[in-house]
Amino acid sequence: MNNGFTTVIGFTMRNKFRSKSFIITTVILAILVVVGGNLPYLINKLGGSGDKVTNVGYVQNAQGSVIDGLKAYYGKLPEANIKLMANSSEEKLKESLEAGEIKGYLIFEEDAVMGFPKVTFNSESAFSGGTSSSLKVALQQVKTDLVVKDAGLTDEQKLQLFSPISFDTAQVSFTNDAGKTEQEQGIAIGLTYVMLILLFMSVMISGQLIATEITAEKSSRVMEIIVTSVSPLKQMWGKIIGTFVVSVVQLVVLVGALVVNLQLPHNKDALAGFGINLSGIEPQLIVYAVFFYLAGFFLYATLFAAVGSIVSRTEDLGQAVMPITMLTLAGFYIAMYGLNDPNAAFIQVCQYIPFFAPFILFLRIGLVEPAWWEIAVSIGILIATILAIGWLSAKIYRAGVLMYGKRPSMKELFKAMKAYKV
Structure with missing residues (x-):
């Protein structure tokens, strides 16, 4: 009685294992899995958080205090990922951008109401990813430094003000001691x-x-x-x-x-x-x-x-x-x-x-x-x-x-x- 059942199982398995489509599909999927398994290493290497510096240009003598603040900000980082490069005019910056010497350049526009210039990052793509995000964080820090500079705060108070908070997440478990x-x-x-x-x-x-x-x-x-x-x-x-x-x-x-x-x-x-x-x-x-x-x-x-x-x-x-x-x-x-x-x-x-x-x-x-x-x-x-x-x-x-x-x-x-x- 069971002979027919096992025969069908064996026949089905042999057909599938001998099928070229099965072998090719398995090999292709295995290659994709190997590539996927090495993604952490590739991301770590190619993503290059600290070993690749992005050049960003600006017009010389424009917003000196802001530029100085940006240089100071990136100078304090253990692995600065942005380097600021001055040029004589916006036309020269465009030429440098086209030549691939810089990834983008900053243009400043006075804003009397806010007391801090409006900043535009110009690049070949509107989606500049990490570069624009890094610049935005740096400019926010520069603005804060300029605002509190004359407030008479001590170094200790400034450290407390600018230090990031400690924030973690954890799951609550209702059956175990710890989630x-x-x-x-x-x-x-x-x-x-x-x-x-x-x-x-x-x-x-x-x-x-x-x-x-x-x-x-x-x-x-x-x-x-x-x-x-x-x-x-x-x-x-x-x-x-x-x-x-x-x-x-x-x-x-x-x-x-x-x-x-x-x-x-x-x-x-x-x-x-x-x-x-x-x-x-x-x-x-x-x-x-x-x-x-x-x-x-x-x-x-x-x-x-x-x-x-x-x-x-x-x-x-x-x-x-x-x-x-x-x-x-x-x-x-x-x-x-x-x-x-x-x-x-x-x-x-x-x-x-x-x-x-x-x-x-x-x-x-x-x-x-x-x-x-x-x-x-x-x-x-x-x-x-x-x-x-x-x-x-x-x-x-x-x-x-x-x-x-x-x-x-x-x-x-x-x-x-x-x-x-x-």
Whole structure:
């Protein structure tokens, strides 16, 4: 009895592993993962916070006190990222900008009301990023210095006035003595984001593979031969399990490549510079990630298998699976929205919708601390839905693989299920 089931699993796995598209896709994704794994190092090197100085020009003898204040401000920094360069006129500054000698230049306009000139930073792009932000902070500091210069403040008072406040964030835990620190929350957000993307990609890719293979077998009439040797139920679950094993192998390769790259010395140092320590990942979060990955995969895989069984032509498959694709996309994008506000009422409602729960509930577990009963109710609904969908999909599959021609309506499908006593 089990021989047919294991045969389908083995056949599905061999087909996928030998497929050129599978091999090429895995290699491309692995390369992207390796590049992504080295991003902390590349950002640290190419982002160059302190080893690259930006030249900024200004007209000589313009606003001497402001320019002196800017030079003093950047001179006090341990790693100044802006160097001020004087020129005789705005026309000369434009020439220097065009020649690439400066990134931009400052123009001052008197403002008698404010007592501080209006400043315009001219560059080749209106979006100057860090340069304009740095100049804005520096000019604000210069303005403050000029205003309090004659106020008679002592050096100690000036130090207290200009010293930044100490401000940290921490999560309140209602079940443990201490909640997550800001660093732990950052790690949890990163893991949650990666998990959501992996689940979304796995569901979309593997689900499409299952549906496409079933439809292709029907359209080529191979299905008529297969059903004489293996029961439809064994076929469906054999294809789902076989595709699942292939997906897990692919996932292990990709995650393994990512973890190995992140553990390389240059990446570990870069991550440490960003305040990220991978050893801070909670084991409980890993367990939830595995569970929701399995739940999401089997929930959607059975749906894709059922839809694939009622389509006789591969040309019609895209339209047939569109509702399932939209459900997957909705769950993913709702989760992306929830990254900003995981306690929003809309997000809390969506965690009980089984088609969204693998995305949303894992998101909330990773970022906040939902009550135990919320987790229990959501997981209970999810498991019950997987069993119900699996049972219904099996019935649809057993009837659908024997129906050819145009895609049957729900009424025709139920009649067939009744006729075939499935």
